Amino acid sequence: MKKKVAVIGSSGAIGNSICKKLINDDSVEEVYKFSRVIKNEDTDKIKNIEIDIEDENSIKSCVEKLPSNIKFDLIFVATGILHNDNDIFPEKSIKDISIDKLQKVFLVNTIGPTLVGKYFIPFLRKDARSVFAFLSARVGSISDNKLGGWYSYRASKTALNQIIKNFSIEVKRSNNNAIFVGLQPGTVKSYLSKPFEKNVKAEKLFTPDYSAEKLLDVISNLTNENSGKVYAWDGEEIGP
Numbered sequence: 001m002k003k004k005v006a007v008i009g010s011s012g013a014i015g016n017s018i019c020k021k022l023i024n025d026d027s028v029e030e031v032y033k034f035s036r037v038i039k040n041e042d043t044d045k046i047k048n049i050e051i052d053i054e055d056e057n058s059i060k061s062c063v064e065k066l067p068s069n070i071k072f073d074l075i076f077v078a079t080g081i082l083h084n085d086n087d088i089f090p091e092k093s094i095k096d097i098s099i100d101k102l103q104k105v106f107l108v109n110t111i112g113p114t115l116v117g118k119y120f121i122p123f124l125r126k127d128a129r130s131v132f133a134f135l136s137a138r139v140g141s142i143s144d145n146k147l148g149g150w151y152s153y154r155a156s157k158t159a160l161n162q163i164i165k166n167f168s169i170e171v172k173r174s175n176n177n178a179i180f181v182g183l184q185p186g187t188v189k190s191y192l193s194k195p196f197e198k199n200v201k202a203e204k205l206f207t208p209d210y211s212a213e214k215l216l217d218v219i220s221n222l223t224n225e226n227s228g229k230v231y232a233w234d235g236e237e238i239g240p
Contacts, residue, residue: 001128002027002028002029003027003028003029003073003074004028004029004030004032004070004071004072004073005022005028005030005031005032005072005073005074005075005076006031006032006034006072006074006075006076006120006123007019007022007031007032007033007034007076007078008034008051008053008075008076008077008078008079008116008120009034009035009053009077009078009079009080009135010033010034010035010078011035011036011037011039012078012079012080013188013189013208014078014135014185014188014208014211014212014215015035015076015078015079016208017207017208017209017211017212018076018078018212018215018216019031019033020209020212021209021212021213021216022074022216023045023046028045029045030045030046030047031045031046031047032047032049032066032072033046033047033048033049034049034050034051034062035048035050035051036050036051036052037050038050049062049065049066050062053079053108053112053113053115053116054107054108054111054112056115059112059115059116059118059119060119062119063119063120063122063123066123070123071123071124071125071126071127071130072120072123072124072125072130073125073128073129073130073131074130074131074132074133074219075120075123075124075130075131075132075133076133077113077116077117077132077133077134077135078135079108079109079112079113079135080108080109080135080137081104081105081108081109082153087100087101088101088104088105090149090150090152090153091149091150091151091152092149093149094151096151097151097152101152102151102152102155105152105153105156106152106155106156106159108156109153109156109157109159109160110156110157110159110160110163113134113160113163114160114163117132117163117167120132121167121171121178124171124175124178125177126174126175126177126178127177128177129177129179130175130177130178130179131178131179131180131181131219131222132167132178132179132180132181133180133181133182133183133215133219134160134164134180134181134182134183135182135183135184135185136157136160136161136164136182136183136184136230136238137153137154137157137184138184138232138238139153139154139157140154140156140157140158140160140161140182140230140238141158141161141230141238141239141240142158142240143239143240144238144239157182160182161182161230161240164180164181164182164228164230165180165228165229167180167228168180168227168228169228172227176224177224178227179222179223179224179226179227180227180228181219181222181226181227181228181229181230181231182229182230182231182238183215183218183219183230183231183232183233184230184231184232184233184238185206185211185214185215185233186204186206186211186214186232186233187204187205187206188205188206188207188208188211189205189206189207189208206233211233214233214234215233217235218231218233218234218235221235
């Protein structure tokens with residue numbers, strides 16, 4: 001049976017590359033692309049649905065547009081924020097912390113993906129293996145934190161990892177075939193990483209296509225024992 005997949009945040013660098021690879025995969029029957037901005041027309045294989053993960057009503061409206069009997073083999077949440085063009089930037093010290101930054105970063109990196117889980121989990125397949133993957137980050141690991149700083153981003157990803165663990169525990173009771181994971185894509189050449197690229201060795205700065213390929217490889221090798229955990233692009237488990 002051919003697979004059906006959903007990508008939330010399909011217009012971002014990684015989300016777009018994930019979509020391209022899935023669209024070119026003959027084992028995939030349909031790719032549902034969820035994005036704040038819709039740029040392309042639907043086809044037999046590609047379905048586009050507008051979403052705003054900062055708005056619970058928008059997320060709820062999205063699933064109401066899905067066929068009532070659809071079940072996904074993969075749901076990939078590729079959204080996230082590290083900075084913007086205005087007032088959001090990783091905090092270098094305590095004095096940089098502000099309520100506005102914390103609220104915005106947690107809304108995008110933690111609350112939005114959690115609400116996506118709330119409304120999309122019922123659409124996971126139950127009769128076969130399915131994966132619900134969220135883009136996370138190595139800096140969300142408390143045990144790996146040696147440098148400090150980046151308060152809102154680190155904490156929002158740590159919180160997301162806890163949400164993923166919670167999902168894995170609760171959903172196992174009703175869907176033993178569902179796997180929930182956080183994925184660290186590496187440092188990817190994109191808007192998110194652009195201000196920090198000069199600090200990254202060339203061989204450690206990935207193209208979105210390379211990162212997407214590696215992440216899909218990790219997903220393809222997941223088993224139930226991996227559910228609730230966080231993995232890097234190369235399959236390495238990242239400790240909490």
